Amino acid sequence: MRVERFILHVIEMELKSPFVTHLETVNKRRGIIVEAIDCDGVSGYGEAVAFSTPWYTEETVQTNYHMIKDILAPLVLHREMNHPSEINKWFEKVRGNQMAKAGVETAIWDLYSKRQGQPLAVLLGSVREEVCAGAVAAGSSIAETLSRIDQLLTQGYERIKVKISPQNDHELLRKIRHQFPTIPLMADANSAYSLKDVDQLKALDEFQLLMIEQPLAVDDLVQHAKLQKMIETRICLDESIRSIRDAENALELGSCGVINIKIGRVGGLQEAKKIHDLCRKQGVPVWVGGMIEFGVSRAHNVALASLEGFSIPGDLSSSSHYWHEDIIEPEIQVVNGTISLPHEAGIGYQINEKRLKEVTIQKEELIR
Numbered sequence: 001m002r003v004e005r006f007i008l009h010v011i012e013m014e015l016k017s018p019f020v021t022h023l024e025t026v027n028k029r030r031g032i033i034v035e036a037i038d039c040d041g042v043s044g045y046g047e048a049v050a051f052s053t054p055w056y057t058e059e060t061v062q063t064n065y066h067m068i069k070d071i072l073a074p075l076v077l078h079r080e081m082n083h084p085s086e087i088n089k090w091f092e093k094v095r096g097n098q099m100a101k102a103g104v105e106t107a108i109w110d111l112y113s114k115r116q117g118q119p120l121a122v123l124l125g126s127v128r129e130e131v132c133a134g135a136v137a138a139g140s141s142i143a144e145t146l147s148r149i150d151q152l153l154t155q156g157y158e159r160i161k162v163k164i165s166p167q168n169d170h171e172l173l174r175k176i177r178h179q180f181p182t183i184p185l186m187a188d189a190n191s192a193y194s195l196k197d198v199d200q201l202k203a204l205d206e207f208q209l210l211m212i213e214q215p216l217a218v219d220d221l222v223q224h225a226k227l228q229k230m231i232e233t234r235i236c237l238d239e240s241i242r243s244i245r246d247a248e249n250a251l252e253l254g255s256c257g258v259i260n261i262k263i264g265r266v267g268g269l270q271e272a273k274k275i276h277d278l279c280r281k282q283g284v285p286v287w288v289g290g291m292i293e294f295g296v297s298r299a300h301n302v303a304l305a306s307l308e309g310f311s312i313p314g315d316l317s318s319s320s321h322y323w324h325e326d327i328i329e330p331e332i333q334v335v336n337g338t339i340s341l342p343h344e345a346g347i348g349y350q351i352n353e354k355r356l357k358e359v360t361i362q363k364e365e366l367i368r
């Protein structure tokens with residue numbers, strides 16, 4: 001298999017309602033759809049999922065664009081490969097930039113599975129026909145978050161996640177538990193705390209959370225390990241885990257009891273699968289995290305979530321959770337809390353060319 005050209009589609013869409021964290025409010029989402037085309041004209045699609053500003057990791061849409069165009073695509077173009085896993089080797093000389101790498105790597109996985117005539121999920125080692133869906137309720141006020149939770153439960157989601165910070169945590173979780181005493185609930189702090197806040201974090205144990213996600217700093221595995229010994233609620237790491245090595249270190253130190261795997265954050269499907277395999281061996285549950293993404297990344301997430309170790313519902317919401325109209329057809333749809341895996345080859349969803357064109361703000365073909 002050989003990629004003859006890439007097309008980068010930079011797209012932008014307005015969210016149905018703002019996504020609020022203590023670091024950033026996302027109203028509009030920009031991203032890059034990476035199309036890899038082989039010598040027979042077959043296209044595979046990936047998505048570079050960095051945000052417009054570096055609040056989640058240091059990557060942005062612009063850094064992704066530069067990295068893919070100037071550094072990564074030239075490493076792949078016109079080069080013979082037998083399997084997508086070979087790309088990691090080619091990318092070894094490029095430090096970091098996981099989301100840019102994943103944008104290219106996932107496009108190649110889609111292309112490869114289309115050429116094999118197999119669903120991507122099957123090639124990854126899928127064990128399920130459907131995956132359980134969870135969603136994030138990130139409103140701008142407690143009242144709004146409560147009403148979003150209510151809607152999500154009506155739509156059948158099996159697990160709800162909210163965003164917390166030291167300013168709102170206790171009041172928000174108390175009100176949620178008052179209205180919804182038994183729902184599977186988790187809280188994501190996006191590094192809003194430090195170890196000095198241990199008493200405040202301990203006070204959250206009473207809410208019986210499934211886990212608390214990334215309470216401390218991104219580069220603080222040791223402090224997370226200390227915190228985990230002091231609180232009952234399981235810690236889940238997100239931003240701290242960017243590679244299999246990070247996962248190995250975190251598990252050895254006891255920094256977490258759960259890992260959120262995001263394909264973009266760890267540099268692609270191959271690395272995501274490695275982290276999944278390690279966690280499975282050690283009995284640590286994992287789930288697929290979301291990036292407020294478009295349909296292409298969503299489809300890759302669904303395929304990944306079909307592996308055995310993904311025992312906790314991921315951030316795998318319907319396309320319609322964020323978008324008026326997605327760029328894939330059919331759109332991803334949660335029915336009774338689950339998403340059925342597609343049976344077609346590749347990611348199993350078609351690009352909605354009309355919609356893609358409508359939301360494209362920049363398009364470039366890379367030939368060499």
Ligand SMILES: [Mg+2]
Nearest residue numbers: 188213214238
């Ligand atoms: Mg998170």
